Amino acid sequence: MFAKRPLSVATVWLVTLLAAPALFAIDTLPAEQLETFVSSNDAVVIDVRTAEEYAAGHVAGALNVPHERIVAEPALLDAYRDRNVVLYCRSGRRVGLAAEALEQAGFDRLYHLEGDMIGWQQRQQPLVQGPQPDCDNC
Secondary structure, three states, X not given: OXXXXXXXXXXXXXXXXXXXXXXXXXXXXOHHHHHHHHXXXXXXXEEOOOHHHHHHOXXXXXXXXXXXXXXXXXXXHHHHOOOEEEEEOOOOHHHHHHHHHHHHOOOOOEEEEOOHHHHHHHOOOOOEOOOOOOOOOO
């Protein structure tokens, strides 16, 4: 009776966005406030994208811990449990996955960088290129 049609890219994107578990469960931090927030609130910035994405351009001072590692072993970030943790990825989906794992592990000072990397670049904020230096928790 009804013809089957493939889902549009917009539909798939919307379903994926809505399915990101904790995407909006954590506070959002406006990009313009990141530097002040980090320096005055004992915060750490975590880029949850892949190492390749991180090397291509990341927020200055951000650590790279891919979301898969956080989901598999949230204890990797135990050193930051008592600090404010600001998470970002490319568009927000991976932050939701990482935030859910961290919340379940007892982290309660989580923030989502507003706009993620796409928003950061649209605002023409500075990027640092290159791989992450050696890091015990990364």
